[in-house]
Amino acid sequence: MTLPLFVLAAVCAVNGPRCRTVAPASGAPGSIPPPNLAGLGAGLTLLGLAPMALFADPLLDAVGISAATARLATGLLLLATGLLNFGWPTPEPEPALPDWRAALVPIAFPTLLTPGLALLTVSASVDRSSPTALVVLALALATLPAVVALPPGGRARSRVLDGLGRLLSGLLVLAGFGLLMDGVFDI
Amino acid sequence: MRGRVGAGLLAWVAGLAVVVAAAQPESCPTVSADEARAAAQAGVDWIGDNQAADGHFLYRYDRVEHEVQPGYNYVRHAGMLLALEQGAAAGLEGAAETAARGFAFVEDHLTDLPDGRTAFTADTGGTGLLVAALVEHRRLTGDHSQDELLTDLGRFLETTVTDEGAIVALWDLAADAPVAGTRSPFFTGEILWALARLHAEFPGEGWDVPARRVSTYLATERDDAERRLPPVSDHWGAYGWDEIAAWPARLTEDELAYARRQAALFGLQVRYESQRRASGLVHLTRGPLAPPAGLGTIGEGLGGIRRLAEREPRLEVDRDDVDERLACVAGMLVARQTQSDDARLDGAWFRGAVTQIDDQQHAVSALLAALPVLEDP
Numbered sequence: 363m364t365l366p367l368f369v370l371a372a373v374c375a376v377n378g379p380r381c382r383t384v385a386p387a388s389g390a391p392g393s394i395p396p397p398n399l400a401g402l403g404a405g406l407t408l409l410g411l412a413p414m415a416l417f418a419d420p421l422l423d424a425v426g427i428s429a430a431t432a433r434l435a436t437g438l439l440l441l442a443t444g445l446l447n448f449g450w451p452t453p454e455p456e457p458a459l460p461d462w463r464a465a466l467v468p469i470a471f472p473t474l475l476t477p478g479l480a481l482l483t484v485s486a487s488v489d490r491s492s493p494t495a496l497v498v499l500a501l502a503l504a505t506l507p508a509v510v511a512l513p514p515g516g517r518a519r520s521r522v523l524d525g526l527g528r529l530l531s532g533l534l535v536l537a538g539f540g541l542l543m544d545g546v547f548d549i
Numbered sequence: 550m551r552g553r554v555g556a557g558l559l560a561w562v563a564g565l566a567v568v569v570a571a572a573q574p575e576s577c578p579t580v581s582a583d584e585a586r587a588a589a590q591a592g593v594d595w596i597g598d599n600q601a602a603d604g605h606f607l608y609r610y611d612r613v614e615h616e617v618q619p620g621y622n623y624v625r626h627a628g629m630l631l632a633l634e635q636g637a638a639a640g641l642e643g644a645a646e647t648a649a650r651g652f653a654f655v656e657d658h659l660t661d662l663p664d665g666r667t668a669f670t671a672d673t674g675g676t677g678l679l680v681a682a683l684v685e686h687r688r689l690t691g692d693h694s695q696d697e698l699l700t701d702l703g704r705f706l707e708t709t710v711t712d713e714g715a716i717v718a719l720w721d722l723a724a725d726a727p728v729a730g731t732r733s734p735f736f737t738g739e740i741l742w743a744l745a746r747l748h749a750e751f752p753g754e755g756w757d758v759p760a761r762r763v764s765t766y767l768a769t770e771r772d773d774a775e776r777r778l779p780p781v782s783d784h785w786g787a788y789g790w791d792e793i794a795a796w797p798a799r800l801t802e803d804e805l806a807y808a809r810r811q812a813a814l815f816g817l818q819v820r821y822e823s824q825r826r827a828s829g830l831v832h833l834t835r836g837p838l839a840p841p842a843g844l845g846t847i848g849e850g851l852g853g854i855r856r857l858a859e860r861e862p863r864l865e866v867d868r869d870d871v872d873e874r875l876a877c878v879a880g881m882l883v884a885r886q887t888q889s890d891d892a893r894l895d896g897a898w899f900r901g902a903v904t905q906i907d908d909q910q911h912a913v914s915a916l917l918a919a920l921p922v923l924e925d926p
Contacts (some may be wrong), residue, residue: 426574429819430870435571456553472557477564495567549816549870 363433363489365434365498370499371440372486372533375479378505380527386458393460397545402462403502408496410475411483415495418487429488436478436485441538443478447531452524452525472505485541486543487506496527499500559662573824573831578884579879583922586639588883589916591896593636596629597647598892603656606906610893613902623658623670625907626651627678629861632910634685639917648686655679659698660722666708667701671720671728672711674736675710676702680743681788692811696751703747703756710759714766715774716740732775737767738785745792750790751856764793768807782814784846787853794860805864808857812866815850819874822847822880841885845911848878852918879919895904 385396394402396463414421422432453473458464479499486495509523598608606629609618632649636644660668669676680702683695709717709727713765718733719727744760769787790808794800800808818833822844825835855871882898889895898908 426576427572428575428820429826430816431572431575438571439567442567443564468553468557472560476557477561477568481568524601534589543671546817547810547813549812549867549874 363486363541363544365467365490365535367544368482368486368490368495368534369498369502371436371482371537371541372502373505374444374537375440375476375532376474376502377447377481377527377530378509378536380452381469381473381506382509382523383453383455384458384468385506386464387455396462397405397507399462399465400510401504401507402465403474406470406501406504407467407474407479408500409500410470410497413498414480414483415487415499415541417488417491417493418484418495421484421515429485430545430548431547432481432485433541434517435544436443436481437538437541437545438483439503439538440478441542443476444531444536444538448528448535452502452527468501471508474506500504554694554786555800559853565834570834570871571785573819573835574853575576575823575877577823577873578880579878580876580883580923582712582920584883585879585916585919585923586641588886588896589639589913590641590828591645591888592643592898592913592916593633593641593884593896594635595892595896596909596913597643600811604650604652607653607893609903609905610897611903612887612894615893617876618903618922620912623864624675624678624903625683625910626654626671627669629906629910630655630682631678632683632913634682634689635914635917636808638689639920640683648682659762661701661900664704665701667698668706668720668722669702670703671722672715672736673706673718673720674733674734674739676706677736677739679744680706681739681746682717684743686745687750695707698755699747702750702752703744706747707756707759709740709745710763712761713774716763733775734781735783735785736787737771738783739774741767741789742785742792744794745789745918747798749792754797759797760789760793761781761798764789764804768803780810780814782818782850783811784815784850787811787815787850787857789853791853793834793858794857799914800861800863805861809865810851812854812864812871813846815847815854816870816874819851819877823877824826827889828923838900841908842900842905842911843883844878844881844885845898845915846910847915848875848882849911849913849918851875851878855918855922860864875919875922876926878915879923882916886912 385400459467483495596606608621611618629793630648633648655669659672662668669679669855683699716737717731718736719731721728723920739761741760741763744756748756748760792805822839825838826832827838851871851874858866858868885898887897887899897904898912
């Protein structure tokens with residue numbers, strides 16, 4: 363897995379513009395600002411992915427799957443995810459756990475901690491090393507709080523972000539296909 | 550919120566289902582070099598024990614019906630000679646003697662053609678493999694008594710190469726003419742290797758010219774002209790490029806790129822095959838085990854790529870991965886070999902109820918190709 367392909371897949375799998383609406387809007391005075399909640403959710407997600415990155419090699423050894431086959435499966439999963447996201451509308455805001463726990467549900471789970479991102483973490487850790495994988499994932503996850511932190515805009519901005527989210531979903535299809543082929547044509 | 554969490558859980562279940570469908574555990578039995586050598590020896594013993602008095606091999610045997618099935622294939626006879634000569638070179642007992650009896654059968658089936666050409670039956674690939682086997686014998690023994698025959702066979706092979714480098718698969722021996730339009734996915738690589746070996750043995754005679762013409766065609770045109778899908782898994786080509794690199798000669802970028810694609814194809818097939826099981830759910834999702842001959846050819850191909858990668862640093866393959874896949878092939882072959890008190894069964898590799906001569910041929914060759922990996926783990 364080349365580094366550019368991994369970065370593209372990670373950014374598209376997180377898809378900050380598409381997920382921005384799951385961060386609860388700012389409510390009562392003193393409540394946690396949405397960018398902070400999104401950042402905390404991204405951090406929790408990274409924390410959840412860290413063991414997968416650190417133990418990726420023994421994990422694949424334990425299940426008897428080669429790096430190339432894991433990459434192939436990752437590509438297939440991301441391709442399917444990208445197709446679904448592309449055809450699905452942007453998620454609507456919905457109830458969250460109170461206060462900081464909103465970072466846990468719905469931001470970290472089920473929004474960010476998806477099977478595609480988890481498998482990408484494992485595959486990239488084996489292919490590129492765990493530290494590299496975690497750094498790239500941290501940067502990709504940071505796109506969510508970055509998008510949430512944008513100052514409020516009108517419907518036009520919302521449409522632009524929706525379009526960007528769809529574009530990233532389309533790119534996820536391409537990245538998934540790239541990983542799939544990379545896995546197929548490895549030795 | 551519950552609905553969203555439920556949807557998230559459902560996504561994980563669906564995701565895991567995709568992963569399970571795409572990535573089954575790969576089972577590669579670990580074998581030592583001694584075990585692989587013993588398996589190859591048992592395969593050679595099966596061939597010798599079941600060889601007829603006139604030198605032809607037991608072609609096909611059904612272990613359920615306990616009967617020899619009809620039919621014979623001369624290309625595979627020559628291929629078997631090659632595997633035996635490889636076995637002799639590796640020090641397997643009885644391989645040279647069995648090969649000698651097999652060669653006596655060949656001598657009765659040679660056809661002399663005008664212009665000092667000789668063919669081993671109408672399927673041109675048979676002549677190619679016969680040349681490969683005779684060269685193997687020549688290198689091991691230093692015996693030059695068949696040099697004239699080798700040259701005559703080579704001259705015939707040269708006439709099977711078309712202007713663009715394709716190989717005529719069928720030759721009308723009575724009319725001494727090519728059967729127009731006949732092609733074979735394997736004969737191209739077989740004859741490439743044979744011509745390459747002839748150049749290695751007789752460097753001044755110009756065999757390199759048709760060899761490189763075939764090689765260029767194979768790497769750049771063959772798949773488009775003859776068969777795009779499924780891609781040809783060309784273990785003979787791998788033998789051929791290794792031979793050319795050993796002349797020594799510099800392979801073109803096209804040839805190296807094709808060899809790299811072949812390596813990937815071999816690797817993919819090993820990974821897929823190692824996911825297969827003889828029974829259970831995986832048997833349904835991955836299909837039945839590959840014929841032993843097919844599995845053996847993958848090992849031979851990887852062996853050729855491995856040797857080529859040692860000679861040619863411009864070949865971009867991960868040699869550790871190549872070694873790992875080759876060892877996996879050896880492990881699967883050892884695990885799948887039949888052990889029995891019955892000489893018709895012991896040492897053979899069966900595809901269901903039946904074993905065929907090429908099952909032993911390719912399995913033995915693959916095990917021998919894996920020995921350098923297993924001896925230096």
